[in-house]
Amino acid sequence: MISKREPRNLLIFGSGAQAHAHATVFLRLFKTLDSCTFIVRAPTPRSEALLSELKAQFPKITLTVGSSEDTSFNLSQAVHNANIILTLVPTTTPLFNSVDVTSGTHLVLVGSYKPEMRDVDNELIRRGGVIIVDSKEACLKEAGEIIGAGLQSEDMVELGTILGKQGEDLRTVGDVTIFKSVSCASFSLLRSPKPEGVTTQPELCVSDFILRAHADVQVGLGIQDISIASLVLEQAQKMGLGTVVDNYD
Secondary structure (H helix, E strand, O other): OOOOOOOOEEEEEOOOHHHHHHHHHHHHHOOOOOEEEEEEOOOOHHHHHHHHHHHHHOOOOEEEEEEOOOOOOOHHHHHHHOOEEEEOOOOOOOOOOHHHOOOOOEEEEOOOOOOOOOOOOHHHHHOEEEEEEOOHHHHHHHOHHHHHOOOOHHHOEEHHHHHOOOOOOOOOOOOEEEEEOOOOHHHHHHHOOOOOOOOOOOOEEEEEOOOHHHOOOOOOOHHHHHHHHHHHHHHHHHHOOOOOOOOOO
C-alpha cells in the first residue's frame, strides 16, 4: 500500500452493482477491514439486498447503510472515520466536505466521468503530491476533478511509468496521492511498493477508476475494454462457460 496505515473502515457511496463489485474486491483485498458502510439517499430494497448478500459473504464484517438525507445520520463522522472511501454514484457536486477526510485515506472516485462532474472539491485534489493517471490526455479532457483543480500535464505521471519502473521523478508536494484511472490496475497500485522516484510518503491516496467488468457507464480507454474482454473470454474458455456462435463477425 502507498499509505503506511492498514485500513479498517470502508465507506461506499452507492448500492448498485458497482457497489457490490467494489465492496467484494476491497473486503477480500484488505484483510484488516472490519466495517463497511454504504451511503444512499434513502434505504431501498436494493440496498437491503446488497447488505444481505455481503453479510453472507463476509460474516465477520460489520455492514451498515446510512442515509445522506437522514439528519440523524452523521455523514461527516462517517467520512472522518473512513480509511477507504468509494464514490460510485454520478454527481456534479461534491458528495461530502473534504475537510472531514483524514490523512492516510484512500479515495476511489468513480461517479464523475465528464468535465462538469465531480465527486470531491478542488481543494482535496490540490492536496495532491503524486498525481498518477492512466492517460494524461484523457484525464485533462474527462476528469472533472482534475480539470476543476486546474492541473496541467506536468502535474501528473502516467501509470505505465510507475508499473514499468522507468524511474521518472514524481512531484511530491502535498499530502495526497491522486490516482485517476479507469481500469482494475488501481488495485495493484494500492498493494504495490512505493513508486520508484518517490522520496516522501504521501498521507492520502485518491484513486479514481472504474471496474470495467461491472461498469454501468462505459467510459475510459478502448484498450482497457479490449483487455478486460480478452481476459473474460480466456477464463470462460478455460471454465467451459458461455455459448459459441459460429460464423459471427
